[in-house]
Amino acid sequence: MPRSRTPPAGWSAFYRVVRRIPRGRIATYGEVALLAGSPRAARQVGYALAALHGTRHRLPWQRVLGRRGPDHAAPSILDPMGAGVQRALLEREGVAFDARGRVSLERFGWRPRRLRRRPA
DNA sequence: GACATGACGTAAT
DNA sequence: TATTACGCCATGT
Numbered sequence: 001m002p003r004s005r006t007p008p009a010g011w012s013a014f015y016r017v018v019r020r021i022p023r024g025r026i027a028t029y030g031e032v033a034l035l036a037g038s039p040r041a042a043r044q045v046g047y048a049l050a051a052l053h054g055t056r057h058r059l060p061w062q063r064v065l066g067r068r069g070p071d072h073a074a075p076s077i078l079d080p081m082g083a084g085v086q087r088a089l090l091e092r093e094g095v096a097f098d099a100r101g102r103v104s105l106e107r108f109g110w111r112p113r114r115l116r117r118r119p120a
Numbered sequence: 121g122a123c124a125t126g127a128c129g130t131a132a133t
Numbered sequence: 134t135a136t137t138a139c140g141c142c143a144t145g146t
Contacts, residue, residue, distance in 0.1 A: 010143055029128050033142095040141045046127040047143075066128060077127045086127090 007055075011048040013037055018049070021063040024094040025110040026103055028067045029076070035112065046076065062089040063110070065103060072102040073109075 007015065013036040021027050027035075029042040038044070049061050062085075066076030074097075075083040087097060095108050 008144065033128085038142075040129085041143070042128040043126060043141065044128090044143050047125085048127095050127050061127085064127080067130090075127080079127090082127080 007048065007051055011044070011051070014041075014045045014048045015059055018059050018061065018064060020112065021060055021110050023060070024108070026063045026065050026073060026090065026095060026105075026108050027110045028065055028073050028105075030067060031110070032064055062086045068102055071105045072098075073105055074100075074102045 014032055017032045017035045029045040032045045033039060033041040049064060052059060052061055065073035068074045075086045077083040077086060091097065095103055097103055
């Protein structure tokens with residue numbers, strides 16, 4: 001784990017994507033990685049976000065969730081407290097969780113128009 | 121350069 | 134549906 005408080009340069013692309021996620025919408029780690037240009041670096045996104053603890057940042061980290069199936073996402077934070085905080089922050093911006101603690105990507109998934117991701 | 125670590129993702133069981 | 138197993142890849146040692 002990183003002992004440094006200053007995020008490595010390689011993570012800036014991830015942070016840049018996270019910053020663009022609008023209020024009331026969510027994205028998955030894989031999505032962020034994809035939009036950042038590293039399709040298979042979902043794990044690094046989580047790593048990068050975890051490094052934000054205790055730092056002064058303005059990233060909407062709560063809007064990044066883990067995939068739980070084709071059309072649902074949910075907090076992937078191990079610490080239940082952290083996950084609770086994330087959920088509270090999201091609900092405050094209008095994101096609804098179902099009975100199983102999942103969020104519908106259909107309803108709240110972020111769909112960026114202007115960045116990569118072309119149909120075929 | 122090899123090896124370990126990890127807020128992940130997907131497929132298999 | 135829940136667990137396990139494995140692949141990925143940026144960082145730190």
